[in-house]
Amino acid sequence: MVAADPVHEIVSAVYVAESRRVLATLIRLLGDFDAAEEALHEAFRAALEQWPRDGVPGNPRAWLVSTGRFKGIDALRRRARFDALEEAGEKADIAVEDGEAWADEASVEDDRLRLIFTCCHPALAPDAQVALTLREVCGLTTEEIAQAYLTRPATLAQRIVRAKAKIRDARIPYEVPSAAELPGRLDAVLQVIYLVFNEGYAASSGPAVTRHDLASEAIRLGRLLAELMPEPEVFALLALMLLHDSRRAARSGPDGELIVLEEQDRSLWDHGQIDEGIGLVRRALAARRPGPYAIQAAIAAVHAEAASTGDTDWGEIVALYDALHRFVPSPVVELNRAVAVAMRDGPAAGLPLVDAILDRGDLQEYRLAHAARADLCRRLGRADEARASYERALALTRQEPERRFIARRLAELAGREERR
Amino acid sequence: MKYVCLVYLETGKLHAVPDRECMACGDGLRASGRLVAAEALQPIEAATSVRVRNGKTWITDGPFAETKEQLAGFYLIDAADLNEAIQVASKIPPAREGTIEVRPVRQLNPD
Numbered sequence: 001m002v003a004a005d006p007v008h009e010i011v012s013a014v015y016v017a018e019s020r021r022v023l024a025t026l027i028r029l030l031g032d033f034d035a036a037e038e039a040l041h042e043a044f045r046a047a048l049e050q051w052p053r054d055g056v057p058g059n060p061r062a063w064l065v066s067t068g069r070f071k072g073i074d075a076l077r078r079r080a081r082f083d084a085l086e087e088a089g090e091k092a093d094i095a096v097e098d099g100e101a102w103a104d105e106a107s108v109e110d111d112r113l114r115l116i117f118t119c120c121h122p123a124l125a126p127d128a129q130v131a132l133t134l135r136e137v138c139g140l141t142t143e144e145i146a147q148a149y150l151t152r153p154a155t156l157a158q159r160i161v162r163a164k165a166k167i168r169d170a171r172i173p174y175e176v177p178s179a180a181e182l183p184g185r186l187d188a189v190l191q192v193i194y195l196v197f198n199e200g201y202a203a204s205s206g207p208a209v210t211r212h213d214l215a216s217e218a219i220r221l222g223r224l225l226a227e228l229m230p231e232p233e234v235f236a237l238l239a240l241m242l243l244h245d246s247r248r249a250a251r252s253g254p255d256g257e258l259i260v261l262e263e264q265d266r267s268l269w270d271h272g273q274i275d276e277g278i279g280l281v282r283r284a285l286a287a288r289r290p291g292p293y294a295i296q297a298a299i300a301a302v303h304a305e306a307a308s309t310g311d312t313d314w315g316e317i318v319a320l321y322d323a324l325h326r327f328v329p330s331p332v333v334e335l336n337r338a339v340a341v342a343m344r345d346g347p348a349a350g351l352p353l354v355d356a357i358l359d360r361g362d363l364q365e366y367r368l369a370h371a372a373r374a375d376l377c378r379r380l381g382r383a384d385e386a387r388a389s390y391e392r393a394l395a396l397t398r399q400e401p402e403r404r405f406i407a408r409r410l411a412e413l414a415g416r417e418e419r420r
Numbered sequence: 421m422k423y424v425c426l427v428y429l430e431t432g433k434l435h436a437v438p439d440r441e442c443m444a445c446g447d448g449l450r451a452s453g454r455l456v457a458a459e460a461l462q463p464i465e466a467a468t469s470v471r472v473r474n475g476k477t478w479i480t481d482g483p484f485a486e487t488k489e490q491l492a493g494f495y496l497i498d499a500a501d502l503n504e505a506i507q508v509a510s511k512i513p514p515a516r517e518g519t520i521e522v523r524p525v526r527q528l529n530p531d
Binding site (some may be wrong): 169 | 421500501503504506522524526
């Protein structure tokens with residue numbers, strides 16, 4: 001191993017702490033994502049050269065922004081001379097005039113919000129919003145994102161290139177939306193964060209139940225947004241993610257097998273995270289009209305506060321699903337409500353509700369609907385129906401731990417038959 | 421920057437929005453200085469397709485594509501950025517019946 005060089009270590013630490021902030025500001029100053037990324041690299045390269053010689057500047061971030069801006073304008077001017085592209089020259093001039101605004105704390109924090117809102121602009125495709133946010137806001141590499149999403153790096157790189165091209169060609173502005181647009185645009189940002197979280201938490205395919213990194217990345221994004229934009233629904237989403245994630249250690253066994261809520265060892269839940277989540281739920285519910293994330297977080301909080309499934313206030317959960325259904329009239333919400341009714345009033349009360357949803361055909365391809373039906377039939381001792389529904393769920397799942405869980409249930413059913 | 425807002429409507433909805441509403445929309449945009457040009461189009465039955473292949477001109481009736489929606493008109497507007505263009509598009513009356521496709525114009529490059 002190479003002996004640790006203290007200045008190199010400082011540069012690395014500054015990179016981790018500041019590179020996303022510096023990038024966000026450089027995009028504003030240079031008016032272009034690619035130019036800003038290049039300038040960011042140039043600035044850190046210069047830091048590696050100059051800091052060992054001249055000492056570490058008092059405000060490393062300001063130094064990096066001003067160095068990056070200088071290098072970026074230089075590059076734009078050189079390019080402008082080569083291609084005689086008027087536009088690049090124009091941009092460089094704008095950048096020079098804008099030079100005074102870069103240093104102060106408030107505009108730097110605004111830049112981080114501008115970056116988030118631009119990456120999550122609804123004019124970009126949802127998968128492009130996710131990829132761009134992970135790349136630009138979280139600083140994940142294309143390879144890391146591709147790995148997390150089980151996609152080829154080339155496919156992912158292509159998606160990001162196309163998104164940046166649209167930002168440039170359609171001129172998606174680098175700004176925080178106006179008050180009139182904000183509610184809708186904030187929803188889009190929350191949706192991207194929740195998509196990232198869910199992909200990490202309930203990996204829809206692949207070998208593991210959770211993909212730790214994406215869930216943690218989403219929580220970090222949630223924290224950042226809560227700091228920059230302290231709105232009730234932002235607190236609520238952060239709470240929802242913290243409360244779900246608090247069960248991570250209890251959700252899978254030593255061999256990665258899925259453990260359902262009912263069978264989880266609740267002493268393994270992260271109680272620090274639960275306390276933080278519940279505190280945030282309270283703040284979110286204090287809003288005049290709690291939004292859909294606040295209601296979902298409240299449901300997660302009811303679970304988190306119970307010592308066991310038997311101890312859970314299922315009446316409260318049914319009422320919260322009713323409230324959620326008014327916001328999000330989706331069959332999945334209805335299904336969750338039906339399961340809560342079964343917990344409150346017994347499986348015989350839940351089964352007709354689940355059957356009614358399945359009979360409408362809405363959730364015929366949804367593995368969890370069949371798994372829920374199978375579970376209720378199992379509890380009612382209707383083994384044949386349970387088996388048929390588990391088999392249907394098994395055919396629909398692409399996730400290995402779920403497959404093993406269902407296979408175990410099927411084996412238990414077969415065992416029970418034999419004993420008879 | 422210029423954007424063209426292409427108005428797509430299902431055939432049965434071509435007259436769902438009264439003409440006077442569309443005229444008012446155009447007048448408002450013109451007054452605000454954002455309108456470059458706007459026209460409503462005759463239905464696709466009045467269209468003729470022209471192709472030149474190997475120096476020969478081919479003329480056909482149509483195009484009668486499989487899609488349910490057809491181009492019913494366009495607005496060429498001047499907007500600061502996509503957000504402003506989206507704002508304008510959302511106020512074009514047929515947006516509530518069909519789809520407005522917002523496209524940035526491309527500068528031709530003489531080289």
